[in-house]
Amino acid sequence: MAPRTTDRRLLVGVVLGRITLAMxxxxxxxxxxxxxxxxxxxxxxxPHLAIRTGLKCAQCHVNRSGGGGRxxxxxxxxxxxxxxxxLPVRTRALNDWVALGLDLRVLAAATVSEATPRxxxxxxxxxxxxxxxxxxxxxxxxxxxxxAPGNATSREVFGLWEGLPLxxxxxxxxxxxxxxxxxxxxxxxxxxxxxxxxxxxxxxxxVGVEPGPMSLFVALSNGNSSTAENDSKKQVTTSAAxxxxxxxxxxxxxxxxxxxxxxxxxxxxxxFRLGPLSVLGEVDYIFNxxxxxTTTTNGxxxxxxxxxxxxxxxxxxLNAKVTYGYHDPNRDVVxxxxxxxxxxxxxxxxxxxxxxxxxxxxxxxxxxTTDVDRVTLELHLHF
Amino acid sequence: xxxxxVRMAVIGSVLLGFGCAGDGTxxxxxxxxxNNGGPGFAADVQPIFTDNxxxxxxxxxxxPAQGMNLSDGxxxxxxxxxxxxxxxxxxxxxxxxxxxxxxxxxxxxQGSVGGSGGQMPLGGMALSQEQINLIREWITxxxxxx
Numbered sequence: 001m002a003p004r005t006t007d008r009r010l011l012v013g014v015v016l017g018r019i020t021l022a023m024x025x026x027x028x029x030x031x032x033x034x035x036x037x038x039x040x041x042x043x044x045x046x047p048h049l050a051i052r053t054g055l056k057c058a059q060c061h062v063n064r065s066g067g068g069g070r071x072x073x074x075x076x077x078x079x080x081x082x083x084x085x086x087l088p089v090r091t092r093a094l095n096d097w098v099a100l101g102l103d104l105r106v107l108a109a110a111t112v113s114e115a116t117p118r119x120x121x122x123x124x125x126x127x128x129x130x131x132x133x134x135x136x137x138x139x140x141x142x143x144x145x146x147x148a149p150g151n152a153t154s155r156e157v158f159g160l161w162e163g164l165p166l167x168x169x170x171x172x173x174x175x176x177x178x179x180x181x182x183x184x185x186x187x188x189x190x191x192x193x194x195x196x197x198x199x200x201x202x203x204x205x206x207v208g209v210e211p212g213p214m215s216l217f218v219a220l221s222n223g224n225s226s227t228a229e230n231d232s233k234k235q236v237t238t239s240a241a242x243x244x245x246x247x248x249x250x251x252x253x254x255x256x257x258x259x260x261x262x263x264x265x266x267x268x269x270x271x272f273r274l275g276p277l278s279v280l281g282e283v284d285y286i287f288n289x290x291x292x293x294t295t296t297t298n299g300x301x302x303x304x305x306x307x308x309x310x311x312x313x314x315x316x317x318l319n320a321k322v323t324y325g326y327h328d329p330n331r332d333v334v335x336x337x338x339x340x341x342x343x344x345x346x347x348x349x350x351x352x353x354x355x356x357x358x359x360x361x362x363x364x365x366x367x368x369t370t371d372v373d374r375v376t377l378e379l380h381l382h383f
Numbered sequence: 384x385x386x387x388x389v390r391m392a393v394i395g396s397v398l399l400g401f402g403c404a405g406d407g408t409x410x411x412x413x414x415x416x417x418n419n420g421g422p423g424f425a426a427d428v429q430p431i432f433t434d435n436x437x438x439x440x441x442x443x444x445x446x447p448a449q450g451m452n453l454s455d456g457x458x459x460x461x462x463x464x465x466x467x468x469x470x471x472x473x474x475x476x477x478x479x480x481x482x483x484x485x486x487x488x489x490x491x492x493q494g495s496v497g498g499s500g501g502q503m504p505l506g507g508m509a510l511s512q513e514q515i516n517l518i519r520e521w522i523t524x525x526x527x528x529x
Contacts, residue, residue, distance in 0.1 A: 053506030054501065059505075071440060075440060076438035076439065076440045080435075080438065081504075081508065089438045089439075092439070093439055093445075136446060
């Protein structure tokens with residue numbers, strides 16, 4: 001690992017200045033939110049809540065493999081268990097069969113770099129989720145519509161048939177594929193390098209079986225992140241986990257291929273809780289036979305990725321988080337690995353509101369242009 | 384008997400009544416709905432349900448979990464002498480908190496009586512020991528709808 005050339009001690013003042021700018025920007029964000037970067041990375045992870053509660057993803061999310069809009073229980077739980085101060089609980093149901101969900105995330109960020117200082121305010125996401133329960137607890141139509149950034153588009157839209165034997169279900173449409181931890185942070189290596197992010201849902205069919213403490217998901221999809229299908233091959237993505245009140249352990253596998261490439265990836269994920277502490281982690285190994293643009297060779301390229309995250313619930317409504325990500329982009333090349341670390345606080349002062357502040361540190365090879373630290377402040381309104 | 388005699392009898396009875404009034408010992412506190420001085424359902428137990436359980440998606444709304452609606456005005460009929468879905472116990476068996484499945488669910492001891500699922504409130508902070516004791520005491524006192 002090559003050392004950074006920048007002396008961090010000289011940047012303390014810069015950091016403090018940027019934090020101030022970022023705080024001002026965060027306050028101003030709702031007023032100037034238009035015209036911001038559409039590719040702004042997301043900065044909040046939620047899977048630690050599953051570890052903390054010992055519950056399956058389906059307990060709180062309409063998408064039973066996790067992420068996206070919350071169901072009735074998830075909405076009530078978020079309003080009553082997350083915040084330091086609870087307001088009267090609002091039901092997401094518009095009537096006895098249609099329910100509504102909302103998410104707005106506004107981010108203020110400052111890069112910590114002598115060469116390219118920059119501040120920005122961005123809308124990370126503005127989502128509206130609608131669930132129509134056509135047959136109670138059996139058949140639902142669900143759409144998770146992106147209002148911003150960028151053009152309005154549906155992140156997820158699917159039909160869900162539940163209540164089948166062995167706690168199973170079938171889902172068809174566009175949805176996020178079931179692989180590993182569904183972190184909110186799309187820039188975490190385990191998400192950005194495997195390709196299973198909130199920006200890359202796919203069109204296909206998913207079957208889930210969740211008897212007792214087990215969860216098994218199998219998805220068959222186009223394998224092209226919802227772009228036009230142009231081959232006869234399909235992607236298979238699977239994930240299985242054992243969910244316990246105090247820990248969970250799981251594994252994932254995915255295979256995708258087209259005329260010019262083939263990718264296999266496998267990984268394990270898990271986590272545990274110990275009092276107010278919850279820890280989760282994931283490791284992935286990617287074998288890609290696609291043409292490697294970084295080395296201009298056609299040979300195979302193996303990647304190794306690891307991620308660890310610790311969360312400490314200091315007080316009700318206040319969570320301290322530390323994350324560590326490791327990525328070796330080519331196992332055949334020495335000293336090309338990189339590390340990404342984040343630490344900060346998440347504060348839920350009152351129902352519907354989350355405030356977060358993070359420092360992100362990237363240790364990369366000297367030639368990399370991504371080796372820039374960032375301070376971020378985030379406002380998240382959720383319902 | 385003339386009207387004057389009746390009037391005198393009524394006045395006499397009233398005066399006699401006042402004259403015999405006690406010091407209040409043994410009477411209920413007007414602020415306490417429970418005749419024995421223990422926790423009352425409306426004043427003490429229902430607020431716990433309302434604050435921790437009776438939400439849409441949990442134990443309220445059009446489709447409450449386990450068909451058990453704990454909303455104000457619904458809770459009592461949904462729990463007292465009602466068979467639980469997860470175990471052979473009644474949800475609340477009057478006078479027997481240890482044979483009441485609701486108690487085991489909030490204590491997290493449902494597994495010891497053949498139950499299943501998680502401790503309630505699900506995925507949240509457990510009720511305080513004081514709240515659990517209050518519910519147990521209400522059941523011990525007969526689980527009255529007071």
